Amino acid sequence: MNRVYLDNAATTPLTNEVIEAMVASMKEQYGNPSSTHSIGQEAKTKIEEVRRLVANALKVQPGEIVFTSCGTESNNMIIKSCVEHLEVERIITSPLEHKCVAETCLDMKKRKGVELVYLRPNEKGDLDLNKLEELLKSSEKKTLVTLMHVNNEIGNIYDIERIAKLCKEYNALYHSDTVQTVAHIDLDFSKIPVDFASCSAHKFHGPKGTGFAFVRKSTGLKALITGGPQERSLRAGTENVCGIVGLGKALELSLDHMKEYSEHMQEIKDYAIERLSEKIQGVKFNGRSAEKEHSLYTLLSVLLPYKNPLLGLQLDMKGIAISQGSACSSGAGKPSMVMMSILDEDEMDVCTPMRVSFSHLTTREEIDVLVNALLEIESIDKNN
Structure with missing residues (x-):
């Protein structure tokens, strides 16, 4: 894998x-x-x-x-x-x-x-x-x-x-x-x-x-x-x-290499925003995450339009490492303080936060793998 x-x-x-x-x-x-x-x-x-x-x-x-x-x-x-x-x-x-x-x-x-x-x-x-x-x-x-x-x-x-x-x-x-x-x-x-x-x-x-x-x-x-x-x-x-x-x-x-690395990561981040927006209907981006002038090029905070607390584990089983925005503490399944501060209760009840973060080693192909895996997981969840 x-x-x-x-x-x-x-x-x-x-x-x-x-x-x-x-x-x-x-x-x-x-x-x-x-x-x-x-x-x-x-x-x-x-x-x-x-x-x-x-x-x-x-x-x-x-x-x-x-x-x-x-x-x-x-x-x-x-x-x-x-x-x-x-x-x-x-x-x-x-x-x-x-x-x-x-x-x-x-x-x-x-x-x-x-x-x-x-x-x-x-x-x-x-x-x-x-x-x-x-x-x-x-x-x-x-x-x-x-x-x-x-x-x-x-x-x-x-x-x-x-x-x-x-x-x-x-x-x-x-x-x-x-x-x-x-x-x-x-x-x-x-x-x-x-x-x-x-x-x-x-x-x-x-x-x-x-x-x-x-x-x-x-x-x-x-x-x-x-x-x-x-x-x-x-x-x-x-x-x-x-x-x-x-x-x-x-x-x-x-x-x-700051100029070279930052330009590469910003390009990867822009591509991730484009692909997620194109393939996942209703996807949103938390905070100023998708705004180039107001957010760092190293990470993208995603709000998926469905509830799936096991998303991180499911992606990991497909060989993909991400962080879920609703970070759990001691298995309590409790949203992070950041997410509770910026999302309303309805969003937390029906959506899934996910943090995708990049380095100068990240490729477009890896973003494609992530998007395809999300589509597969969403399809399986809908059919179950």
Whole structure:
């Protein structure tokens, strides 16, 4: 069976160049980067090379890049440290955030008594930034705003530059989950005054278990994981040298080929919209997913005009990997918070969300395989 992988927003496959760079690092930079001897310092040098690469890409200082295990750790570290060490008393967020942000905010409310305020989206997944300004004006409490750059389920792009400037105007801290956008969109943090951002290498063909947090020096953020001076004393523990090397190689390749890759993925996404619209009567696209100017080229959120909670499993049996927009938690079959925020009850009762996400390796033929499989499944369901 030929396998079709269309779940790149969840993770991307490692490229051969990244694998080769990581294997070479495991063989050659095996020393502890904190050791003072030359073998240890060779590993430390590699880490610092990648740190400079990341910093240059984001137009920030190398000392503002903290290597972590993933975006989830970065987001936890930033939000919890803002409350623990920077005296944040109020968090403004939205129901569209990734679970690692949403659950961390709830944890801070329960354990630390932080006021939690939600900026509610409309049916297209848009956020009202005039309402955000009203919320920022409405309280003297020290506030953290945590709003993502691109939504991982519907692909909407949010205006982080305007959000960051509003936060600066009203003396609030701003954290943005940029896991879906690092290496896919040019980010210039010398012009966008975000205080914190996060990244996972496996979203752009790097290794799992490696990411970074951007922490602007002026914020004074402190470590949650203590026990050593690693990562500018912001994240103790021996660094994952080969993982960081893999992140660096994947980022370098993505930056070098960004125009080529983005054009290819946008063309594949346009083709998917065309084929789905043509073959499946009544299909819709969630949020701004089908709008080129307002959504990221890497993913398409589809609303199929029939109810089928087993769709992901049925496609998997045909060798096709996708993600269902109504992500289940612990087998509860409950729609995700994102879908509950933008769809009405009637749509959730009779429709099936599905996320299709692309990489530079995705082909038109794979989209055809998906569409044909959906038609087969729909036909079987109708005849049963």
